[in-house]
Amino acid sequence: MVELGQILSGLIRRTEEGRLKWSRAVENDRFVTSVDAISVVIIEQDYPGSNRFRLDILDESGETVESLSFRDMSPGQDELLARLYVLARRQALNVDSTLEKLAKGLEL
Numbered sequence: 001m002v003e004l005g006q007i008l009s010g011l012i013r014r015t016e017e018g019r020l021k022w023s024r025a026v027e028n029d030r031f032v033t034s035v036d037a038i039s040v041v042i043i044e045q046d047y048p049g050s051n052r053f054r055l056d057i058l059d060e061s062g063e064t065v066e067s068l069s070f071r072d073m074s075p076g077q078d079e080l081l082a083r084l085y086v087l088a089r090r091q092a093l094n095v096d097s098t099l100e101k102l103a104k105g106l107e108l
Contacts, residue, residue: 004068008055008080011040015087022088031088042085045069053081 014020015033022031029044037060045052054069070078090096 004055004066004072005077005080007057008068008077008084011055012080012084012087015084015091022092024092031085031092033088042081042088044085053078053085055081055084 011020011033015022020033020035022033024030025032025041030041032039032041034040039058039062041056041058043054043056045054052070054067056064057066059065068077068081070081073081
């Protein structure tokens with residue numbers, strides 16, 4: 001059986017390699033990608049004193065079949081989920097391109 005920690009690591013690796021394309025979801029602070037017919041949503045949730053993240057996995061019909069949140073993880077996995085959120089957000093918002101344009105405008 002594949003564990004969610006393995007899935008999380010695979011999502012980070014594929015995102016860093018540019019093999020997953022993340023986009024904005026309808027709601028703020030949510031980003032989505034798909035692997036075949038399976039969708040993955042990463043969500044930032046505000047909690048007093050910190051931000052926490054949740055990963056939802058949706059099947060072919062759009063039903064959430066599994067979720068991974070800070071309550072279910074070790075501290076190391078929590079950091080991985082935060083890393084995935086940053087990567088997904090940067091890609092979905094095209095941050096690198098914007099920063100390159102800004103640097104060019106500033107003649108850096």
